[in-house]
Amino acid sequence: MSTDVLICGAGRTPFGRSEASGRQLAVSAVNAALADAGIDWSRVRAAFGGSDSAGLADTLVAQLGLTGLPFVNVKNGCATGGSALVSAVNAIRSGMADVVLAVGFDKHPRGAFDPRPEDWGLGAEYGSDGLMVTTQFFGMKIQRYMYDHAITPRTLALVAEKAYRNGGLTPEAWRRKPLSADEILDSGMVSDPLTRYMFCSPGAGAVALVLCSPEAARTLDGTPVTLRSVAVRTRRFGSFEVFSPSIPGGELTSVSRDASAAAFEEAGIGPGDIDVCQLQDTESGAEVMHMAECGFCEDGEQERLVASGATEIGGTLPVNTDGGCIANGEPIGASGLRQVHEIVQQLRGRAGERQVPGRPRVGFTHVYGAPGVSACTVLSR
Amino acid sequence: MTDGLQGARCSDCSVTVYPADDACPRCGGPADRAVLRGTGTLWTWTVQRYAPKSPPYQPPPGGFEPFAVGYVELADDVRVAAVLDLDDHDDIRIGMPLTVTAGHGVPRARPTPPGEERA
Numbered sequence: 292m293s294t295d296v297l298i299c300g301a302g303r304t305p306f307g308r309s310e311a312s313g314r315q316l317a318v319s320a321v322n323a324a325l326a327d328a329g330i331d332w333s334r335v336r337a338a339f340g341g342s343d344s345a346g347l348a349d350t351l352v353a354q355l356g357l358t359g360l361p362f363v364n365v366k367n368g369c370a371t372g373g374s375a376l377v378s379a380v381n382a383i384r385s386g387m388a389d390v391v392l393a394v395g396f397d398k399h400p401r402g403a404f405d406p407r408p409e410d411w412g413l414g415a416e417y418g419s420d421g422l423m424v425t426t427q428f429f430g431m432k433i434q435r436y437m438y439d440h441a442i443t444p445r446t447l448a449l450v451a452e453k454a455y456r457n458g459g460l461t462p463e464a465w466r467r468k469p470l471s472a473d474e475i476l477d478s479g480m481v482s483d484p485l486t487r488y489m490f491c492s493p494g495a496g497a498v499a500l501v502l503c504s505p506e507a508a509r510t511l512d513g514t515p516v517t518l519r520s521v522a523v524r525t526r527r528f529g530s531f532e533v534f535s536p537s538i539p540g541g542e543l544t545s546v547s548r549d550a551s552a553a554a555f556e557e558a559g560i561g562p563g564d565i566d567v568c569q570l571q572d573t574e575s576g577a578e579v580m581h582m583a584e585c586g587f588c589e590d591g592e593q594e595r596l597v598a599s600g601a602t603e604i605g606g607t608l609p610v611n612t613d614g615g616c617i618a619n620g621e622p623i624g625a626s627g628l629r630q631v632h633e634i635v636q637q638l639r640g641r642a643g644e645r646q647v648p649g650r651p652r653v654g655f656t657h658v659y660g661a662p663g664v665s666a667c668t669v670l671s672r
Numbered sequence: 673m674t675d676g677l678q679g680a681r682c683s684d685c686s687v688t689v690y691p692a693d694d695a696c697p698r699c700g701g702p703a704d705r706a707v708l709r710g711t712g713t714l715w716t717w718t719v720q721r722y723a724p725k726s727p728p729y730q731p732p733p734g735g736f737e738p739f740a741v742g743y744v745e746l747a748d749d750v751r752v753a754a755v756l757d758l759d760d761h762d763d764i765r766i767g768m769p770l771t772v773t774a775g776h777g778v779p780r781a782r783p784t785p786p787g788e789e790r791a
Binding site for chain 1: 687691722723724742745750752761
């Protein structure tokens with residue numbers, strides 16, 4: 292299963308608040324990806340995509356063109372983009388199609404998500420008593436991690452400070468105003484130990500990718516990026532996830548650890564070979580923990596690495612060079628594909644002011660979401 | 673003095689869960705009902721500083737006040753989510769002895785009276 296798949300086109304919209312509908316944003320992103328690949332919609336032979344709460348992807352054909360192609364809807368929470376990408380890759384590897392679209396989009400109302408307990412198999416009391424709040428989980432997971440591995444609140448602030456600084460270098464980002472670590476620490480506690488400016492916000496946006504077989508890619512102009520591997524996993528027993536009335540004792544398992552290990556194994560390389568990476572940063576704590584869960588450092592090393600600038604654009608392991616979720620916000624369906632979009636720009640040398648120096652060759656993306664899903668990719672030029 | 677926590681335990685792999693479920697989340701086999709001992713220690717915590725969205729949240733009659741939530745690690749090798757009924761959020765510490773009780777609503781945890789802590 293090692294047939295190469297190439298990303299020949301990548302397009303995104305600005306993220307944030309938008310007058311446009313989620314579907315309109317999706318059409319813009321698809322057209323941008325097609326233009327980037329230098330092809331018309333009629334050349335696309337299959338499509339996979341979805342949103343969490345902005346409509347059905349397969350209805351986009353009304354605006355894109357009724358070419359009769361198979362178009363599969365994906366609805367997989369935060370892993371929607373990653374699952375669409377896996378499906379697109381498998382469509383190419385299986386010979387189903389040689390040019391395939393993956394698209395993710397969303398548009399959410401202001402404020403935190405408000406899930407219903409019955410959708411999660413929980414009693415109504417978890418909603419009425421105020422425990423159906425995602426930010427509680429994020430606070431509690433990093434709270435324990437900081438206790439176990441001596442991570443300080445300042446490290447959380449430095450992660451967010453970097454996100455806003457990188458967002459300022461990314462024209463399509465939402466939060467582009469730099470904020471200092473002190474401003475972030477003083478922005479008001481939301482879910483201890485996480486403050487307001489350490490969180491990303493639900494927002495609107497869309498991303499599309501055009502994937503090709505090697506034969507199809509050779510007929511196109513432009514600079515393709517090779518998708519060395521993609522892996523999606525769901526949680527195993529013993530993980531700590533959002534909206535869990537109880538979790539097992541003992542060492543925690545991690546779906547991010549599982550998915551990243553699978554992606555590295557399939558690509559035949561390790562974390563040490565990665566020049567630039569995108570890690571799910573729903574909030575500062577997530578980026579810190581995912582550095583270790585994806586194998587880029589040992590637990591606790593983040594305290595030194597972040598302070599030393601290692602994760603900055605000019606550092607030894609640049610993380611979330613486009614400002615990540617914290618600066619881009621999180622349109623759930625689009626978020627995972629935004630990460631791949633950014634690595635594609637970095638590997639092509641087209642990342643503008645935020646370009647990682649030294650011509651990066653290999654990149655990595657990681658998305659994580661409820662209720663314990665993770666998708667990872669390894670990309671190279 | 674308190675309502676017991678109605679959980680379940682797998683007869684094959686000894687995994688304990690809360691609330692009770694018919695199936696073991698590890699092996700999928702049948703799980704038996706079990707009353708969990710409520711004494712344990714705080715494993716992690718946070719404070720809900722803003723009012724959750726209503727619905728589903730139903731604020732108390734006096735209106736929303738920030739409240740602490742956490743996971744309490746019990747002797748049954750399970751960590752149970754609970755609202756922490758503590759007077760001062762500045763005193764919350766991982767490892768503090770807490771007792772979890774069930775009643776109406778989600779489990780609630782209070783400081784374990786001195787002398788009732790497990791050895």
